[in-house]
Amino acid sequence: CSASANELVPYTIVGDGIPASLTGSPSDATRGRALVLARTTTCILCHSGPFPETRFQGDLAPDLAGAGNRWSASQLRLRLVDASRFNPDTIMPSYYRNDGLVRVGRNFAGKPILSAAEIEDIVAFLATLRD
């Protein structure tokens, strides 16, 4: 139902991660890759990665290559949900949050940047980035 579309699913932080999937359903790493590359998802505004097909990559943030070696799925999930948990001054947006923000544009107000399913697909993709 549409009334609950903006509501966030509850999640539990354990240590420095969120061990449980936000959706409980299978995720899709291929879709996750496409999402990371999509301009509207905003990742490659700041990050670069193993994406030879595009030169529109940022260098404000670490290269995503090898992210799956450096971080567990649980850590990646929390990083996407709320990167400020790792670094309170980070410029990386919190992708699964809908409050405590200032002057959010009318079209975006009350909504997280990504849905729970999108987060899960991206986590699945990042976990495959191993060198």
Add this chain to the structure above:
Amino acid sequence: MIAWRAIAAATLLVTGPALLAGEIPPDARRSGYAFMGPDTRAMQDDDTANPGMLFVLDGEQLWKKKTGSADRGCADCHDDARTSMKGVAARYPAFDKALGRPVTLDQRINLCRANHQQATPLPDESRDLLALSAFVAHQSRGIPITAGDDPQLKPFVDQGRDLFMQREGQLNLACTNCHDDNFDKRLAGAPITQGQPTGYPLYRLEWQTLGSLERRLRSCMTGVRAQAYDYGSPELVALELYLMSRARGLPMETPAVRP
């Protein structure tokens, strides 16, 4: 004694307001020009290739044109812009005594239309307003920016600085995150500059037209998915004023060209 005071006052003026952590010191300030490729630079440098010059020429015609129920042109009061308008844009936004707040160059032009020409205001981003504003600001080309030096402006400069440092929008980013902390880096492959407002109104290849500083600021706000402030709002004027004071000493470039 008097001479000593004058020197002390002059020193205070040139040092300007104290910098906050992360703010760009005067000798490290660089115009967007310094970040551009050779082709875009060449386009700005050559008046016959610079598309902004067409607006300047239009503005020169409008300057002379009589309008409004007063049937006066700008030139009837201000005469030759090359002398009367020289250096004016480099100190705008400026404090308006009657209004008790800063006004932008565009607002000043519309005040003259209302008060002195009895004409209707020109709409924001309209070709005529951009042309007049480009023509007036062009008379300051090469002159160092001094906007914000007037002590009456201090609270408004401070307000602009607070807005510059404030995170906003769904992406939760502040102007300072890109333009103080990350200039020289690339956002999706495009260079991020210091966001120095040296060349406005300017021709942006992406816009295919001339645009105001307020248009640029509104697009940065939309970019972080914030609700952009309205044209002429106190917040945008304060931001514009802070940006100009932050560019203190850089020469005006109007009409600049940017990618």
